Amino acid sequence: MAIADVKEYTHLSPEEVEELGRELDQIRADIEESRNSDDAAYINRMITIQRRLATAGRITLFASKWKPAFFAGAAMLGVAKILENMEIGHNVMHGQWDWMNDPEIHSSTWDWDTAQPAEQWKHSHNYVHHQFTNVLGHDNDIGYGILRMAREQKWNVFNLGQPIYNALLASLFQWGVALHDLDIESIRKMEKDPEVMKKQLKQIGVKVRRQVGKDYIFFPLLTGPAAIQTAKANALANLTRNLWSYMIIFCGHFPDGALHFSEEEIEDETRAEWYLRQMLGSANFTGSRTLHIMSGNLGYQIEHHLFPDLPSNRYEEISNRVRPLCEKYGVPYTTGPLHRQYGQALRTIMKLSLPNKFTKPARHDSADSVEVPRGRKKDSERPTRRTETGTWTSRASA
Amino acid sequence: MIDQPRTGIGELPFASMGDLGLDKKRVTQCALSRICGVCAQSLDRPVAFVGSGEELERNAFHFPPTHRACAEHALEHWAPSWSASLGHPSQPESWVMVTTSGFEFVRQNADAADRRPVFSPNSILEEKRTPALRST
Ligand SMILES: [Zn+2]
Numbered sequence: 001m002a003i004a005d006v007k008e009y010t011h012l013s014p015e016e017v018e019e020l021g022r023e024l025d026q027i028r029a030d031i032e033e034s035r036n037s038d039d040a041a042y043i044n045r046m047i048t049i050q051r052r053l054a055t056a057g058r059i060t061l062f063a064s065k066w067k068p069a070f071f072a073g074a075a076m077l078g079v080a081k082i083l084e085n086m087e088i089g090h091n092v093m094h095g096q097w098d099w100m101n102d103p104e105i106h107s108s109t110w111d112w113d114t115a116q117p118a119e120q121w122k123h124s125h126n127y128v129h130h131q132f133t134n135v136l137g138h139d140n141d142i143g144y145g146i147l148r149m150a151r152e153q154k155w156n157v158f159n160l161g162q163p164i165y166n167a168l169l170a171s172l173f174q175w176g177v178a179l180h181d182l183d184i185e186s187i188r189k190m191e192k193d194p195e196v197m198k199k200q201l202k203q204i205g206v207k208v209r210r211q212v213g214k215d216y217i218f219f220p221l222l223t224g225p226a227a228i229q230t231a232k233a234n235a236l237a238n239l240t241r242n243l244w245s246y247m248i249i250f251c252g253h254f255p256d257g258a259l260h261f262s263e264e265e266i267e268d269e270t271r272a273e274w275y276l277r278q279m280l281g282s283a284n285f286t287g288s289r290t291l292h293i294m295s296g297n298l299g300y301q302i303e304h305h306l307f308p309d310l311p312s313n314r315y316e317e318i319s320n321r322v323r324p325l326c327e328k329y330g331v332p333y334t335t336g337p338l339h340r341q342y343g344q345a346l347r348t349i350m351k352l353s354l355p356n357k358f359t360k361p362a363r364h365d366s367a368d369s370v371e372v373p374r375g376r377k378k379d380s381e382r383p384t385r386r387t388e389t390g391t392w393t394s395r396a397s398a
Numbered sequence: 399m400i401d402q403p404r405t406g407i408g409e410l411p412f413a414s415m416g417d418l419g420l421d422k423k424r425v426t427q428c429a430l431s432r433i434c435g436v437c438a439q440s441l442d443r444p445v446a447f448v449g450s451g452e453e454l455e456r457n458a459f460h461f462p463p464t465h466r467a468c469a470e471h472a473l474e475h476w477a478p479s480w481s482a483s484l485g486h487p488s489q490p491e492s493w494v495m496v497t498t499s500g501f502e503f504v505r506q507n508a509d510a511a512d513r514r515p516v517f518s519p520n521s522i523l524e525e526k527r528t529p530a531l532r533s534t
Contacts, residue, residue, distance in 0.1 A: 097500075122431045127430040270508040270513075271505040309502070
């Protein structure tokens with residue numbers, strides 16, 4: 001099925017799709033032209049707040065033998081890590097702030113406070129996930145290689161354990177992400193280029209040593225007699241960050257209404273078609289300004305996927321223009337409160353732990369006939385040439 | 399998996415298919431993974447672009463971002479005699495190298511004659527023009 005056959009917008013003629021594309025181009029151009037010192041002040045303020053919180057947390061933990069200080073320190077550090085990973089690191093590494101010409105706040109120099117090396121994140125996230133968004137067999141973020149998230153993915157008895165793997169993935173999220181680009185399945189099948197594997201393992205080793213050294217050796221020892229308590233508080237801060245970032249990320253593409261696509265070809269997708277796929281594959285959530293900042297503005301996942309390299313502080317403004325456009329063209333704009341969006345993602349995880357015959361497809365699902373093989377594609381296997389027989393097949397998640 | 403095992407500069411730029419022009423898939427990979435179009439390693443700051451004077455005027459480069467040193471290597475080794483390998487079917491009037499802190503990655507619309515994506519530097523730091531050396 002071609003992208004033009006996806007039922008959510010079969011009512012759009014190719015001209016209308018291109019017209020919608022032009023309207024989105026205009027939004028992009030307006031934001032690019034209006035980026036200014038207020039935006040720069042925003043990200044600098046975020047970095048300042050984040051650093052003060054981290055420092056305050058680390059200082060508070062000198063008293064970590066005292067329960068209230070233990071929890072206050074862990075909370076401040078947890079919030080600092082969330083801010084650093086979500087609103088700062090993720091967005092800086094997308095190049096959202098490169099235009100400022102600030103040597104420190106740049107996609108090529110930023111390394112974030114989590115175990116995954118920045119270079120591997122830029123490959124697995126910026127490229128594979130953002131280019132092949134929700135394309136089964138290509139976007140490795142669909143279930144992170146552990147969870148079955150779409151009915152088209154072949155069921156295996158291993159999937160019965162999904163509720164447990166999900167809990168483990170959530171609590172150990174930073175380590176799951178750290179190993180994400182390594183692609184353990186290809187190593188197991190002996191298909192991995194040894195040179196690449198060596199390079200990646202070395203990067204991960206360096207990063208893990210630094211993260212573990214910082215949170216479980218250096219800062220704890222600095223607090224002297226409180227070392228053990230400080231290490232525990234740091235673990236709590238990391239756990240908080242893991243659970244939070246896992247939840248926000250799972251709300252981006254797995255709530256009901258976010259479509260999955262099954263391959264063929266995307267290289268010749270026009271800009272307008274690319275915009276459409278990004279909009280249909282993503283889901284927003286609603287909430288306060290603070291909630292959005294703590295989520296790295298990924299509550300505006302649709303806007304982020306349309307314009308991954310525009311400054312995150314502008315996504316709210318962009319959404320005020322994208323939503324009416326969706327209404328005008330009759331394109332779904334999936335959103336809802338955070339708890340509902342996560343609830344739907346969680347329901348899919350539970351439901352798809354069972355074979356398809358035991359569960360009912362959701363409203364958006366089409367037939368269960370298409371099955372996508374397990375395992376990942378290598379970069380060299382990603383599609384290059386357009387075939388005349390079509391591009392996308394749309395299947396909704398369960 | 400990262401399709402970038404090499405550690406130095408090869409016979410061909412990473413993003414190139416030689417006489418066939420640019421490898422579109424790798425151009426996108428360079429753009430989004432923020433790796434160099436010549437050596438495939440992570441970019442540095444500033445980012446360099448190599449192209450024709452005309453591309454500079456339109457602020458739309460076809461060859462993906464590179465390291466500054468890799469851009470110089472491209473201008474020296476491929477530009478004079480093998481413009482196709484840098485995405486130019488014929489030798490341009492002049493070659494340029496610009497450095498910038500950031501860039502926009504622009505996919506093409508259906509009505510574009512040339513459907514290759516382009517790069518628009520958005521914070522240019524330095525600009526170097528060289529007359530094209532024509533090899534006969
Ligand atoms: Zn290079």
